[in-house]
Structure formats: structure tokens, C-alpha cells
Amino acid sequence: MMRKNVKLTTLITLIVILNVVCIFSLSMAVEEKKFYDSGKLKSVLNLIDGKKEGAAKYYHENGKLWAEYPFVNDVREGLCREYYKNGILYTEYYWKNDNKNGLSKEYYEDSGKLKSESNYVDGKKQGTSKIYYENGKLWAEYPYKNDKLDGNLKEYKKDGTLLKTERYQNGVSQ
Numbered sequence: 001m002m003r004k005n006v007k008l009t010t011l012i013t014l015i016v017i018l019n020v021v022c023i024f025s026l027s028m029a030v031e032e033k034k035f036y037d038s039g040k041l042k043s044v045l046n047l048i049d050g051k052k053e054g055a056a057k058y059y060h061e062n063g064k065l066w067a068e069y070p071f072v073n074d075v076r077e078g079l080c081r082e083y084y085k086n087g088i089l090y091t092e093y094y095w096k097n098d099n100k101n102g103l104s105k106e107y108y109e110d111s112g113k114l115k116s117e118s119n120y121v122d123g124k125k126q127g128t129s130k131i132y133y134e135n136g137k138l139w140a141e142y143p144y145k146n147d148k149l150d151g152n153l154k155e156y157k158k159d160g161t162l163l164k165t166e167r168y169q170n171g172v173s174q
Helices: 002-026
Strands: 029-035 041-048 054-059 065-072 078-083 089-096 102-107 114-121 127-132 138-145 151-156 162-169
Antiparallel strands (some): 029 041, 041 054, 054 065, 065 078, 078 089, 089 102, 102 114, 114 127, 151 162
């Protein structure tokens, strides 16, 4: 009798272990790499159950990093970065629920200095976007509401003095 219980317990334990192994094997993580015709690496991303998960990296054909996109359950989520072919940061922005959300910045290719910054809400520009000369001085301020110019647009000379002001309402010059 005791021997039958040990065999039954062992059999049940093996069945449970096999079930757990089968469940985990159904949701396997796979690293996917793609290559240019030249043989150089084009992208690396992680797939879980066929969906992008974690950091996806894309490369220029010269081998330098082109973009980094974080994914959660096949949707971009978090800080995204894109780079010029020379390796200098081109832009960085945040995604939430597969839409741009938060501060987005763009940089000059040669110097890497800040070129512009805009705020996004659910994929639409919201608030004042600013554009800078490469010397760092403010070039323009564009007010946005629901992705349309709305408010006083201002542009400046390189020395910082005001060049022009123009009023917009719902995307239309007033």
C-alpha cells in the first residue's frame, strides 16, 4: 500500500512538471535579427509569443545605431531615440499607448546641440514648441493646442531680438 502511494505521488509530480514545462515552452522568448543584403546587422528585437517586447535596436547600414524603441506587448512604450548616420542623437521622444506623449527633442546633426523641443499629448502637439539656432539662442516659439497653432507665434533674430509676432487661432492666422 505504501509503495502504491509513493508511485502515485511520483506519477502526479511528473505530470505536474510536464504541464509546467509545456506552458513555459508555449511562451518562449526569441531574439530576432535581420540583416541588410550586405550582411550587416539591420535590427535586433525580442519577441515573446510573436510580439515585440523590450528594447528593439535598428542600425544604419554603416553599422551605427539608427534607433532604439522600447516595446511592451508589441506597443512602443517609453523613451525612443533615433540617431543620424554619424552616430549623433537626432531625436528623443516618449511613447505611451503607441502615441507620442511628453517632451520630444530634436538635435543638430553636426554639433549635437538642441534644435527643437515640443510637448505631445496623445500624439498631438500641445503647448509651446521651441526652435533654437545652432548657437543655442531661441529662434522661434510656436504655441499649439490639439496639434494646431493657437496663440502668439514669435520668431527671433540670431542676436535674440524679436523679429516678428503673429497671432493664430485654431491653426488660422488672425
